[in-house]
Amino acid sequence: MRMVDLIEKKRDGGSLSKEEIEFIVSGYTDGSIPDYQMSAFLMSTFFQDMSDEEITHLTLAMAHSGDMIDLASIDGVKVDKHSTGGVGDTTTIVLAPLVAAVGVPVAKMSGRGLGHTGGTIDKLESIPNFKVEIPSDDFIRLVNDTKVAVTGQSADLAPADKKMYALRDVTATVNSIPLIASSIMSKKIASGADAIVLDVTTGDGAFMKNIDDAKRLAHTMVRIGKLAGRQTMAVISNMSEPLGNAIGNSLEVIEAIEMLKGTGPKDLEELVYTLGSQMVVLAKKAETLEEARALLEEALHSGKALDKFREMIINQGGDPSVIDDYTKFGEAKYVYEVPAKQAGFVSDIQAESIGVAAMMLGAGRKTKEESIDYTVGLILNKKVGAEVTEGDSLVTVYSNTENVEEVIQKIYDSITIGDSAEEPKLIHGIVTE
Numbered sequence: 001m002r003m004v005d006l007i008e009k010k011r012d013g014g015s016l017s018k019e020e021i022e023f024i025v026s027g028y029t030d031g032s033i034p035d036y037q038m039s040a041f042l043m044s045t046f047f048q049d050m051s052d053e054e055i056t057h058l059t060l061a062m063a064h065s066g067d068m069i070d071l072a073s074i075d076g077v078k079v080d081k082h083s084t085g086g087v088g089d090t091t092t093i094v095l096a097p098l099v100a101a102v103g104v105p106v107a108k109m110s111g112r113g114l115g116h117t118g119g120t121i122d123k124l125e126s127i128p129n130f131k132v133e134i135p136s137d138d139f140i141r142l143v144n145d146t147k148v149a150v151t152g153q154s155a156d157l158a159p160a161d162k163k164m165y166a167l168r169d170v171t172a173t174v175n176s177i178p179l180i181a182s183s184i185m186s187k188k189i190a191s192g193a194d195a196i197v198l199d200v201t202t203g204d205g206a207f208m209k210n211i212d213d214a215k216r217l218a219h220t221m222v223r224i225g226k227l228a229g230r231q232t233m234a235v236i237s238n239m240s241e242p243l244g245n246a247i248g249n250s251l252e253v254i255e256a257i258e259m260l261k262g263t264g265p266k267d268l269e270e271l272v273y274t275l276g277s278q279m280v281v282l283a284k285k286a287e288t289l290e291e292a293r294a295l296l297e298e299a300l301h302s303g304k305a306l307d308k309f310r311e312m313i314i315n316q317g318g319d320p321s322v323i324d325d326y327t328k329f330g331e332a333k334y335v336y337e338v339p340a341k342q343a344g345f346v347s348d349i350q351a352e353s354i355g356v357a358a359m360m361l362g363a364g365r366k367t368k369e370e371s372i373d374y375t376v377g378l379i380l381n382k383k384v385g386a387e388v389t390e391g392d393s394l395v396t397v398y399s400n401t402e403n404v405e406e407v408i409q410k411i412y413d414s415i416t417i418g419d420s421a422e423e424p425k426l427i428h429g430i431v432t433e
């Protein structure tokens with residue numbers, strides 16, 4: 001078998017067999033297939049697409065390229081949740097303790113942020129002394145004892161995906177549905193969950209800018225999950241504007257804590273209940289979504305979910321006093337308000353551009369090697385649909401530098417005020433097949 005023949009086959013629109021795809025993935029992982037040939041294959045796939053069968057073979061080959069996590073010793077149905085990315089997405093930080101509080105084991109492996117999209121691991125590390133690297137035995141013990149633990153992804157988890165993603169990033173082949181689907185699902189399958197709930201975001205701040213592409217990605221990933229023997233479903237959610245109000249690591253954790261105290265933003269609350277209800281039903285802790293939501297609402301409003309988050313922080317070495325004293329996170333030196341220049345209604349907030357503005361402050365990374373500033377970021381004081389008068393604060397900027405003119409201009413360029421506006425639809429659909 002020769003790589004050049006397989007590139008030619010895919011270039012001409014042919015379908016690759018399981019053995020051919022496994023040859024490509026194993027060869028690239030062990031270095032016998034060079035970057036220039038893999039680049040040609042990725043570009044061929046970008047233009048010629050893949051069948052569901054090919055995508056499944058690619059996903060499983062990538063999943064088996066490294067460690068396969070065995071969670072069998074954890075009692076109960078293990079349900080994983082994954083978001084395809086966005087701005088201000090704190091759902092995992094709320095969902096993990098909330099779902100655990102109703103008895104669902106949450107053994108969560110999360111990643112770091114890059115560019116305008118934030119990462120759960122970075123956010124949790126803004127909690128003083130919180131440890132995201134947990135030995136596997138301790139990870140399983142914590143989930144069995146307390147139902148929840150969140151750890152960083154192992155370096156040996158789907159190494160083929162790591163190499164392929166780095167190459168896609170520099171060859172303009174990131175935005176390919178077969179490659180996105182296999183990248184996400186290979187890590188989820190290797191992570192060992194029994195069931196998977198996917199939050200497929202769509203809109204300006206998401207990979208999938210339009211709903212049709214988001215639907216195709218959702219259906220593709222659900223089919224892959226089911227063919228791999230995992231219960232899988234997807235929620236298609238709006239990311240045309242940032243989720244919630246906070247953008248920035250410690251600011252988002254504070255917002256998550258407020259959510260667990262019952263006073264979080266309404267869009268974040270609704271998405272958390274939507275995703276959480278699906279997780280509870282898949283874990284067989286409720287028969288219907290209505291029953292699952294009632295369990296989650298009771299856990300939130302009774303304080304059980306907040307107590308579980310406190311327990312999770314303690315178990316992972318963090319300082320639980322941050323829940324009651326937000327100054328323990330550390331504070332930015334400067335706070336600036338961005339006033340509205342005219343009256344009207346907020347008709348559009350470009351999520352990706354707002355995410356870039358937060359990154360410019362130091363809240364995100366341009367490259368994987370960059371460090372981030374946990375204390376900086378933005379608070380959106382007006383979301384799409386809100387009425388504003390001239391001088392109202394649209395955004396509060398938290399910065400450790402006085403040089404914020406470019407950031408403020410970026411914010412103004414990202415927000416449109418018109419004569420009328422409607423709140424955007426949050427949930428665009430549910431995919432189970």
